[in-house]
Amino acid sequence: MEQLTITLTTRADRVVGAQLASTRRTSLTHGFRGQRLAAALEAVPKLFPLCGRAQQLSATRAVERSAGWRPAEGHIHARRLLLEAEALETHGRTLWVDAAPLLGRTPDVQRWADCRRANARLAAALYPGLDGLRPGAGPLRPERAAVLESLEMMRNAWVLDLPPLDLADPSEVAAWAQRRDGVGPGLLAHLTARNWTGLSIESKWAPHLEPDRIAQALAANPGRFARVPTLDGQPVQVGPLAQLDGHPQVGPIVHAWGRGLGARCWARLIAAREHFDAAIRAIEQLVPAEPFGGPAPEAGAAIGTAATARGPLFHYLQWSDHRVDTWYRIAPTEWNLHPDGVATKGPAGWPADEAELRCRHHLIALDPCVPAQVVVKDEMSSDEGLA
Secondary structure, three states, rough: OOEEEEEEEEEOOOEEEEEEEEOOOEHHHHHOOOOOOHHHHHHHHHHHOOHHHHHHHHHHHHHHHHHHHOOOOHHHHHHHHHHHHHHHHHHHHHHHHHHHOOOOOOOOHHHHHHHHHHHHHHHHHHHHOOOOOOOOOOOOOOOHHHHHHHHHHHHHHHOOOOOOOOOOOOHHHHHHHHOOOOOOHHHHHHHHHOOOOOOOOOOOEEOOOOOOHHHHHHHHHHHHHHHHHOOOOOOOEOOOHHHHOOOOOHHHHHHHOOOOOOHHHHHHHHHHHHHHHHHHHHHHHOOEEEEOOOOOOOOOOEEEEEOOOOOEEEEEEEEEEEEEEEEEOOOHHHHHHHOOOOHHHHOOOOOOHHHHHHHHHHHHHHHOOOOOEEEEHHHHHHHHHHH
């Protein structure tokens, strides 16, 4: 099973170092090499239960890009709607399942399951053959009533967590969070009460990553870049705060609290509302559409990308004779939990007696897409163990 481990080293009463270990697979070549491309693409969402749509669509777009196919407007909006809905499900899981225990609450698996059911209904209401994410897509036949009903089911799940449109003043945001019963506001109130809104450190942000630039970096050193990607030689952060840093409801919070845990939590809640708004815009532009393109190219090489709740996702494929030769994936987790980035630099100087709890909050903010554990060890005890 894929997993991340952050090991914090303490000396006296402070954290003096942090290391990140990962068992994540960024190269899919070993598992897919020699397989027929069509079969490999169908297997992608089964391999990645979280963000399965984005994973499949990113790989699909690589094939479509190599072939020079452009989807009709209907497919563009339908696929966007599917991604917006998946992002809402993902953010919901992070809050209701992963973050809830930090507040002493039982994980609300039922609410997340409601989102998943709504998402499944949405997919069927767009593409009867559930084939909208394969190269060229299948017939798009949107059932507007069912689509709107699915989105309303998701909005009902989110009703306790969505912030109002006009809220931007830091003191008013804090007061709103204290009044609300949702996990998102609860987490924000919890951070404010502990004076942890500014916890973390500044980092370089990447609101947009160009696919061609990522492809060039992969071509130069595919294995390393896929594992530890950088921009201009530096680790960067992606995700809601990177994308919404200039948003009128996020900018004042960043100015007051910095780009720490509080701003990251608030940006996630604003992002959720933005996903709903984008979903409505996509629904308004839905029209039936036929499959596009034709038989997949016998050989090709291209990069594809798709938006996720955590940031941009990339798949880089090379194939010949309709069979996979090379396949790399770079997910937001590779950027946000870079071993030399904020994940390991942030804990420096933390009080040792709060190190584990702070790091658990740190991980919720960085939002890895795989389980993560925290290990705290005292430097002196480790030295004595080696003596």
